Amino acid sequence: MTSVYECKWGILATGGIAETFSKDLLIDPSTRSVSDVKHTIVAAASSSSSSRATEFLKKVGADSSAKGYGSYEELVADPNVSIIYVATPHSHHYENTLLALEAGKHVCCEKPFTINAAQTKHLIKVAREKKLFLMEAVWIRFFPLVLELQRLIFEEKILGNVRRVFSDFGNQFAPDPKHRLYNPDLGGGALLDLGIYALTWQMITLFADPKNNKTAPSVVGSIVKTPLTNVDEFTTMILNFGPTLAQGIASTNMTIRCSDKYCVLIQGDKADISVPWAPYRPTSFTIHEKDSEGVYTGKEDKKDFDIPGHGMFWEADACARALRDGKLEEERCSLAESTITMEIMDKVRYSNDFRYPEKLEATRSDA
Ligand SMILES: NC(=O)C1=CN([C@@H]2O[C@H](COP(=O)(O)OP(=O)(O)OC[C@H]3O[C@@H](n4cnc5c(N)ncnc54)[C@H](OP(=O)(O)O)[C@@H]3O)[C@@H](O)[C@H]2O)C=CC1
Numbered sequence: 001m002t003s004v005y006e007c008k009w010g011i012l013a014t015g016g017i018a019e020t021f022s023k024d025l026l027i028d029p030s031t032r033s034v035s036d037v038k039h040t041i042v043a044a045a046s047s048s049s050s051s052r053a054t055e056f057l058k059k060v061g062a063d064s065s066a067k068g069y070g071s072y073e074e075l076v077a078d079p080n081v082s083i084i085y086v087a088t089p090h091s092h093h094y095e096n097t098l099l100a101l102e103a104g105k106h107v108c109c110e111k112p113f114t115i116n117a118a119q120t121k122h123l124i125k126v127a128r129e130k131k132l133f134l135m136e137a138v139w140i141r142f143f144p145l146v147l148e149l150q151r152l153i154f155e156e157k158i159l160g161n162v163r164r165v166f167s168d169f170g171n172q173f174a175p176d177p178k179h180r181l182y183n184p185d186l187g188g189g190a191l192l193d194l195g196i197y198a199l200t201w202q203m204i205t206l207f208a209d210p211k212n213n214k215t216a217p218s219v220v221g222s223i224v225k226t227p228l229t230n231v232d233e234f235t236t237m238i239l240n241f242g243p244t245l246a247q248g249i250a251s252t253n254m255t256i257r258c259s260d261k262y263c264v265l266i267q268g269d270k271a272d273i274s275v276p277w278a279p280y281r282p283t284s285f286t287i288h289e290k291d292s293e294g295v296y297t298g299k300e301d302k303k304d305f306d307i308p309g310h311g312m313f314w315e316a317d318a319c320a321r322a323l324r325d326g327k328l329e330e331e332r333c334s335l336a337e338s339t340i341t342m343e344i345m346d347k348v349r350y351s352n353d354f355r356y357p358e359k360l361e362a363t364r365s366d367a
């Protein structure tokens with residue numbers, strides 16, 4: 001019998017996504033036909049109190065031996081923890097990930113990796129120097145749906161040449177200046193929180209096209225800021241993928257929910273693929289056949305994908321396998337692609353005069 005690798009997680013922060021991720025970690029891997037890795041939560045930390053961390057561990061169903069800490073420093077010092085999951089607001093990812101790396105821990109950090117590309121590059125430098133695994137938690141990259149979609153596009157070539165991709169993630173949020181989405185001090189705004197999914201769809205379809213030869217796209221973007229807190233409320237980007245002569249249009253906002261039917265439309269010369277809501281947790285896509293003049297023939301093929309939980313366990317399984325195999329990076333969610341994505345967001349923000357407070361944009365002096 002082959003041995004099962006046990007990945008020992010430390011959960012840094014106890015908010016919404018920390019809870020969702022932790023519950024997913026503890027779902028029996030056999031429910032998703034996985035038998036080579038399993039996950040244990042050995043500790044969690046809350047910046048507010050150790051009792052909050054202990055309550056969190058109970059709520060997510062961690063083993064009673066799991067430790068609850070009242071500071072992130074104590075968590076990263078725990079010798080039983082192998083990998084830290086960073087689940088704080090964007091504003092804190094850079095410092096929290098550095099804290100964990102400097103303590104010698106592998107890290108899986110929530111999206112967006114950091115506030116800007118300079119910070120991402122510094123994290124990569126530290127991880128490489130310390131020979132530690134590092135990944136931005138772009139969970140949809142690991143969905144079986146995405147793997148199948150890429151297989152159909154790049155191996156079976158069912159779309160022919162892919163020439164254009166529309167991707168949108170807009171959602172209707174109550175305009176609350178205290179919510180992290182509206183708060184500039186927490187890295188608020190549509191682009192970093194939601195727009196990163198619209199960009200991920202561009203990366204997994206147009207950037208990943210073998211003909212693109214891993215070339216970063218050129219980008220122009222336009223931003224409308226909310227008068228409430230001056231963070232971006234609407235952002236739209238046009239991306240030109242030079243080697244493939246394909247164009248991407250990626251949009252995001254936090255006022256209008258994107259269409260239930262078409263959040264993503266991948267257009268080739270033989271067929272299109274549409275992906276309905278939700279762009280951050282897709283469960284189906286439809287292939288629309290076209291005739292030689294590019295007109296839909298009416299022949300459609302819908303593919304549905306079951307998610308036995310929320311769907312965050314697939315990225316966790318990838319982290320576990322990387323640790324087991326001594327890999328410092330996961331190729332499905334590479335550090336190079338995270339850097340390119342951050343650079344795109346920087347370019348669009350800075351060219352539209354949208355900067356976060358100086359303390360959020362700063363990198364440490366050794367960066
Ligand atoms: N992959 C996905 O599907 C999703 C990813 N995310 C990402 O996860 C991150 C966290 O989002 P979410 O869980 O919704 O946020 P929450 O506000 O629900 O939780 C954030 C947690 O971070 C900790 N924290 C530390 N410092 C601060 C601070 N100054 N202000 C607020 N919280 C602080 C708190 O935990 P404590 O008190 O325990 O320290 C808090 O509970 C974001 O970067 C977001 O992009 C969010 C939702 C979905």
Ligand SMILES: O=C1OC[C@@H](O)[C@H](O)[C@H]1O
Nearest residue numbers: 111171181193194197280
């Ligand atoms: O990652 C996310 O996906 C779902 C959104 O509603 C959330 O704001 C975002 O952080």
